[in-house]
Every structure is written in C-alpha cells, then in structure tokens.
Amino acid sequence: CHPKFPDVPQRIRQACPDVKLIYLMREPVNRAYSAFCQEIKNHQRFGDMQQVPWTFEEKMKLSPYYVDAGDYELQIKQYLAHFPKENLLTLVFENFIQNPAAAMDRIFRFIGADPDVDLTEDGRIKTNTAKQHHDTFKRTLVAERIKQVPGVRLIKSLFPPSMRQRVLDRIQDSNLGNDIENAITPAPMTPQTRAQLIDHFKAKRPALEALIGEDLVVDELG
Numbered sequence: 193c194h195p196k197f198p199d200v201p202q203r204i205r206q207a208c209p210d211v212k213l214i215y216l217m218r219e220p221v222n223r224a225y226s227a228f229c230q231e232i233k234n235h236q237r238f239g240d241m242q243q244v245p246w247t248f249e250e251k252m253k254l255s256p257y258y259v260d261a262g263d264y265e266l267q268i269k270q271y272l273a274h275f276p277k278e279n280l281l282t283l284v285f286e287n288f289i290q291n292p293a294a295a296m297d298r299i300f301r302f303i304g305a306d307p308d309v310d311l312t313e314d315g316r317i318k319t320n321t322a323k324q325h326h327d328t329f330k331r332t333l334v335a336e337r338i339k340q341v342p343g344v345r346l347i348k349s350l351f352p353p354s355m356r357q358r359v360l361d362r363i364q365d366s367n368l369g370n371d372i373e374n375a376i377t378p379a380p381m382t383p384q385t386r387a388q389l390i391d392h393f394k395a396k397r398p399a400l401e402a403l404i405g406e407d408l409v410v411d412e413l414g
Contacts (some may be wrong), residue, residue, distance in 0.1 A: 194270045196257040205274040212303055218285035220262030221389045224248075227258055229378050234375065234400060248381040262393060265400040272403075280406045 194200070196411040204211060218226075228248050236242065252258050260266065264282075271280060281302045293312045300307040381389075400406055 193257050193261045194267055195260065196255075199232045201271045203275045204313050211275075211279070213275060213280045214299060214302070215264075215268060215280060215282045216285050216288065217264050217273070217282060219349070220264070221386060223262050224252070224258040224389065227261065228252070232378050242376060244376065244378050247379050249385055259389070263396060265396060268400075268403060282406065284408065285338050295333075 197318060204213075225248055228251055231251075232244055246254070268280070268282070281298065283295055283298065293310060296311055297307050299305075300309065
C-alpha cells in the first residue's frame with residue numbers, strides 16, 4: 193500500500209534478501225470497495241464503531257490509499273527497485289479462484305516445489321466470508337437491544353435455549369432487525385464512482401502489462 197506504508201520492500205530485502213515474492217492482483221475497483229468494507233468490519237469487531245459513519249466516496253477522499261493500492265504498476269515498481277524481476281511472480285486473483293490448480297502449478301514451479309502435488313484434488317475452496325462477520329455482528333446488536341427492555345432477562349431465564357434462539361431469529365427479521373441491518377451495512381459505491389474508477393484503472397493497464405510482461409484481460413483488471 194505505497195505510499196501509505198513506505199519502505200516495506202526495503203525492510204523485506206534487509207530481512208530476506210533472496211525471498212521469492214508472489215503479488216496477487218484483484219480487479220482494482222472491487223478491491224478498493226472491499227478494503228473499505230474491511231476497515232468498517234475491523235472497527236465493528238474491536239467495538240469502536242457500530243453504525244457506518246462514511247460512504248465509500250467520503251472515505252476515498254480521506255484515504256487515497258484505496259485507489260493507490262490498486263495501482264499495481266506503482267506497487268510492483270517498489271519491489272522491483274529492490275528485487276530482481278525473476279524473484280517476483282504476479283497472479284490475477286480472479287484467475288486463481290477460477291482455476292486454482294493452474295495457479296498452484298505456476299506457484300510451485302516458481303518456488304521450486306513439486307508441481308505434481310495437487311492441493312485442489314478434493315474440489316473444495318476455503319474462503320473467508322464477510323457475511324459471517326456481518327450476520328454475527330447484527331445478531332449481537334439485536335440481542336443487546338433486547339436485553340435493555342425491562343424484565344427481559346427474567347423472562348429469558350424461563351425459556352430453554354432453543355426457544356430463545358427462535359425468538360431471536362424472528363426479531364432479526366423484524367423492523368428492529370432491519371433498522372440495525374441498515375445502520376451497520378456500508379452503502380454500495382455509486383455507479384458514477386464505479387465508472388470513474390474503471391476509467392482510471394483502464395488508463396493504467398497498458399503500463400502495468402508492459403511492466404510484468406503479460407496481457408491482462410480487461411474484465412479482470414478494469
């Protein structure tokens with residue numbers, strides 16, 4: 193995330209001068225919005241935020257790194273200033289998801305491991321899903337609101353856990369649950385912002401392709 197976090201390649205070079213680096217590039221518009229949502233989630237997880245105080249557009253003005261981090265030519269150049277090009281493998285995230293076996297073959301050959309080992313043979317892809325955090329956080333806030341109602345704690349003790357869970361499920365789908373859902377969910381970026389970012393990254397794609405020596409599909413990287 194240069195220049196937000198400066199001198200990272202220099203510090204890696206000092207610690208591991210012969211390291212082989214793998215740079216994974218996600219479609220930059222979606223990556224920018226995902227970084228925004230991740231920051232909101234981090235605040236929610238550590239308890240210093242419940243409602244979302246910014247739109248993506250407001251936060252993007254405050255934090256240019258959302259866009260800078262998707263300028264892959266800029267980011268990769270920081271590493272090539274300190275490491276030889278043969279020590280860097282670039283991969284497209286969407287290709288990695290669509291064909292993990294092919295991506296792992298490239299990675300194994302790059303690091304000198306046995307390319308015949310198939311880590312995808314069971315056919316399952318493990319992922320971290322933001323929805324799991326979102327659903328748990330919403331459920332916690334709903335439960336906190338209910339506990340504030342006088343007499344609820346006493347009533348709660350009279351019912352078995354299974355019944356309490358069913359009641360909580362019903363309340364999550366109520367107007368209270370919907371209000372909490374709207375308060376904790378980041379608004380999507382506007383179509384105008386998406387169009388502007390697509391044009392921004394499209395203009396940068398030829399220089400990135402020249403740097404890494406590879407043609408990139410327009411649909412994947414803007």
